[in-house]
Amino acid sequence: MQFVHHAFTSSDHCPISVKFHDQIHTKAPPFRFELMWTLRDDFSKLLKWLKKRDALLDYKRIYWQQKTRIDKANFGDNNTKYFQNHATIRRNRNGIKQFINKDGALFIDQDLIQQEISNEFKLRFTKNHLCHFDKNEDFRSISGIITDADNNFLTSKVSKEEVKETVFNLAADKSPGPDGYPAEFFRKYWDIVGNSVTKAVLAFFHSSKLLKKVNHTFIALVPKFDNPQSANHFQPISLCSTIYKIISKILATRLRSVLHKVIHPYQGAFTPNRFIQDNILLAHEIFNSFKRKKASNQSCRTIKSILDNFCTISGQFVNFDKSTFQCTRNIDRSLRGSFRGILGMNEEAHLGKYLGCPLIDGRVTKNMFESIINSSCAQLSKWKANSLSQVGRLVLVNANLASKGTFQMQSSLLPSSIHNKLDKINRDFLWNKNPTQRSPNLIGWHKVCLPKSLGGLGIKFSEVANKTLQMKLLWKILMEKDNIWVKVVTKKYLRIYSLFEHKPNSVCSWQWRKLMSIRDMFRKGLRWQVGNGSNIKFWTDSWVFSYPLTRNIDGHSNLDLNLLVKDFITPDKQWDVSKLSDIVSNDIVNQIVNIPLPHNDIPDTLLWGLSVDGNFSTKTATCKIIMLCNSSIKIWNETRYKDLNNPDKDVSVRNTTTKEEIWWEKPKNGFLKLNFDGSKIDGNKAALGYSIREHNDTWQK
Template sequence: MWLRDETCEEVVANNWFSPPTGNPHEQIHLRLKKLRQELRKWNKQTFGWCHSKIKSIENAIKDVQMKDQSVENLALEEALQVELDEQYKRVEVMWKTKAKQRWLQDGDANTRFFHLSTVFKARSNRIHAIKRTDGSLVHSWEEIGNEFLNYYSQLFSTEFGQNSHPFPPDLESLIPQVVSEEDNVSLCENPTADEIKSVVFEMAPFKSPGPDGFPPSFFKNFWHIVGTDVVKAVQHFFLSGSLLKALNHTFITLIPKNDKASSAEQYRPISFCNVTYKIISKILAKRIKPLLDKIISPFQMAFVPGRTINENSIISHEIMHYMLSRKGKKGFMAIKMDLSKAYDQVEWPLLLQILSNLGFNSRFTSWIKECITTSSFSFLLNGSSFGYLTPTRGIRHGDPLSPYLFIIYAELLSRILLNNENLGRFKGVKISRNSPTISHLCYADDLTIFCRAEIGDAQCIQDCILKYATWSNQAPNPSKSFVHFSSNVPASAKRNILAVLQMPECTHKAVHLGLPFCKPRSRRQAFNHILDKLSGKLSGWKMKNLSQASRGVLIKSVGQALPIYHMSTFLLPKSLCGKMDSTLRKFWWGARQDKKFLALKCWDDICAPKNLGGLGFRKMWEFNKALVSKLAWQMCFPQDKLWSQILGAKYLHFNSFLELPGRTVGASWIWQGIMEFREIIKEGACYHVFANSEIKIWQDPWIPTVQNFLPPEEHMQEWAQNQNLFFVRDLMENDCKSWNLNILHEIFPRCEDSHHLLLECAFTERIWFSSKWKFRLFPFRHLSVSEWFLTITGKDQRFLPPNSTQEEFITFWIAVLDLIWGNRNNILHGKPKMEPDAVARIAHTHTVEHSQAQVLKSLKASSVVFDKWLPPPEGWLKVNTDAAFSDGEGMVACVIRNHEGTIICAKSERIWAHDPTAAEVLVLKSAFLFWTTQRLTKLYLRLILC
């Protein structure tokens, strides 16, 4: 809101450039602190109470509207209306910032729905009472704050004394060095001013600010003022390795994990860091990110570039499908667990030791240490700051660096499991003979372990978990941990294993990464919760407060985005997609519950693209098809991803995905969906030709410029096969680096395309050479026709022939192309063709004629004289009249204006006259009558006669 006032920049500039004190960190901290105080004063003086100002301006507008419509009053009303619009816009921006809805865009109206969204968000996050450990409730703000402070003081305090962390004796063998010296050089570079600026401008502008009170939008809008000091502060950290604790102070806001949160542990602590610290953190995170693929094992799917949550879901589903249909004596089990308070209990010494073992040098490790150990917290409790806490362990939710540090920290558990698997102490699951063995899958703090359903494997898994818990102080959450067994495991074995693991057996309601963990009998049963969630969202939006345009935004950004995660992996039932479409359709037309409604347009038309008259909504079934087809496309390259390797080994059996015959009996839901839309890939896929490829000439699609990508001359197939020409490589020279043109021209006639017709054809070349410039095409053959046109129409005149103007040559160029196309059509339809020199001669004639026509057109245009209205002297009025006459009937009009051009009054009337002279007299009469009836004096009369 402040940014909309021009004086805001003056306040920032006047209070920023104070004499420097201390190092760059202390300088920027003091300047931000001083500026915050000055901006608060300026806010009260400039903005005050927006609503009272709005009411005052509205009353002033009403007063002006009650007065005479003079020029001064009209100007005053216009100025007041502009000021009123600005006040409304400021209030709108204020509420938009409070609402924090990602689907709200600049330009959205400040509606009642806007306010309800904000009020509901504030109410849902407000803490009215909290339950103590003894079960009693506290209600006062201070008691609630002390309860959270006590809880998090214990949670963020390490149980190990200084330098007494029990590092595992075999940590070096578990975590080998993978970061090279070259990597460390790039990691430890001092960031440039451009790098720092790009990080700032990548931030979302209205993210919640840290304790200093300044969001990223402040730094973006006033970078020309504050940018130099921000760059110095950030570079000071990378040069000195120290960070001012005040810059690293953090607000923690407490978000309830569910609707019935009642105790401190049921709230999620989200950190609001200062922007200056977030710049440092983002730079470090961006440098770590490219190295994650070689640091993190392939079984961790979170935060690693190129890996997604869908891969975890696909692999888990395939293994669970395998376990469901498992027969024989050997049974398997899946152990699902969620690490309790994973971020909050990260032990700093162990994290730093893991970083060191991975190969990060001491300088980079010291930067990480400074970022996590200089942090401090205050709680944002119901909008006010409470308490102060200095942690000795844990990393912050909301810190850009935290996700990467956590998966590096949790990699220790993955290495422990892999080490025990390699030693043969337990064995993972292999769903087919050639499939990779999967012992565990991770997504951040969500872990699933797959192994044999045997006491020995269960005991080994329990030992691994206890060992990791001892070293890292992280243990599974009992309420989110359970075991699922394959169908062939006897009940007695299940009881023994559950006793060892101390976990319950999986129920049908268990969820893993938002999907049912145990495969239900029907897909409708598995995914019906999506429809329930969508209906709940829509019912929560009060339709009476929404315009039609607002509903459209909500449908696109929320309603149709809700099922994307599920639809990216599974083919949902068509009936379920239809019901979701129906739900969105009712919401669009404002229907309430099961009542009838009037649909003015069919849903198919509404879902059409905007350029075809629709609104661009997506039909759920078509959208689902497109997303699953992406999986089918990735299956064409089964070695690229772990999930595609597993599916390829199970279903392809060394066959090509596109050539796999029929459907696979007993396949999983995912594979059924992929095979359902394989034909879509077939229709649009074309092989990339390379040396020694096994692409078949007549069966495989390999020619991207023809329909179906297949050779068109099927009658030459038998001849080619008699010549032992079966594969595309047979059409190449012996070195496989170039085409054998003799064979190609023998089998395939020269294909006609625009490039050949207009740039390569010998006939075309003779036309250009027959021009008066003797123009040659050779320098332009590497270009497309459109690129050639852009070249000759550009600023560089070197590509034009000598002694020619750009306009002349472009006209000639267009004429030649038009004549070539006409000549081509004549040949195609058996008409006589023109010779190249004749084409060039006609093109030159057209060029000259066009140039002459342009000169004539400009002469005609310059001969038009515009009659400009001239004002009368000040204090006088001017009457302009005009008349139109035809067949005895006509119209006359009069308008009276003052010296400023303001219209005082005007009239028009129908007349009847037998000739133009009579009409002119009637015009004059009408003007004088109008003049006298208005009782005006000092008039000029201007007649336009017919």
């Protein structure tokens, strides 16, 4: 619809004409089995069934949830309005109103748009003759990787049980292919269709032939941007039939057992314990090192030769139109033009993003991470808040933080301004507030973000979530010595000093300096299990308590901080009590001698002391950070002491507020410790509680 204002003529009114555009006619969608149908065994009684309100609500919720393609969002109630609105917006967003082809021609007619899009993607999926595999390449120098045992397993006969297990491991409600049936249909009615499905799958592995209809695939175009208009604005994905998915899943499951052999360790994905974030972290370190390198025409020719050889051997093709290079300030301008000619790439002042994360090559600004803010605003929009209950909003806030910010948080520590904006977006959405209006919240955000065990809602502070994910990198440095990124940073930064002794400087990459800033907080969660004692520092490591022994010593200047635990273990694997008594109190000696020593010479084990299995977890790290950073936590290091020999004499009274974890320290021998706290109930009433204990933990009444 278009409104046109015309000029004044003889009247004092301005005429307006309305032009109606031709209605977009869409073709009928292909058949698709709806998951809501699985709620009833007999479809013939569907009308009677719809009269029941509870069943109708389930019917509506599952129907609209399938239409929205929302994964992992169990909102705790029906929220049908939310699913309906989301499905409507999704349909409007995915509609192609106009299309611009590669020649710049604009198309509005739907039939012409369909034809142009088909031509574009047929050309894209056609073999590129410039990219080929050289059959004359000599691979005799490469030794065999797949053993006979591996090959026997890969080619072994597929069983009926393997087919059924594969079907039940498929995602239940993923978009179906041309057959229209999702995996949930086959699981629901396996007793009816299971025999036929199994025969069809086994027939393929027996004959190596696949029916054309099974091999048919829908190409779905997922918009990369709002209002897509060209083929480059879409991401094509294949929607295969369920039989095809079962066959490919069986093959993928078997290949998974040998992928670690055929994929090079430098490849950071596709195999267990390898993550794409390693590539991003490596990119930070590589480009940081390049800043101090001197480029030349010969180095550019070497890079170009490596890329050409890669294309020849792999059969793939590098798109140099999308590739760029960057020069440091010490490169002469005349050389830069020569580099462009050799590499066939354009020069850029900034490298932009790599795998969705910005490459930091200079001063860090909040604009580098603005995309996280924009995606969070789109995810937590006002219409969604109006359509969801508070329980639904709570779930969506947690899902938003887990999906939108986590990827970049795993690779770098975001600026504080970004964290504040993310918390504000989450806060406004949870309370369904207008972001432009200022109004008090019902409950303080620091209370809302407490764990559920402490009375909160379990929402994570953005900064806390970021730090816990960065702590995983510190844990990886300690535990995964064979990881490619760990090898690089160890050789680059940790050749002389350990992780906790290393002092970063301005030459280090920005990502590494940020990572080192949270070492002290991370170290508070570590705990050593004593083996031979050769790796544990007696004073500064946590091996007796959850904190170092230096905390129990008033002055540290005279301590030998290089002492190791092995210095206090006798040759017959016993604690040297006399040597321990010379430097620590009897209470600490008693704690140490209760630590069992192994009879064999086994190395010490570093554990994450906050989890049961000793492995790092973001959940326990979150609780640790909240305990350390919440300013409302008060610790009474010293309270009122009474001398047992002179009960009327007060020795000392002192209380402090600090950002440390809560623990209880024993009083000195011959003293009592009084711990107390009070609170106001209502009006003028108050309550007071206290406890008195001796140095041996005996309670006094």
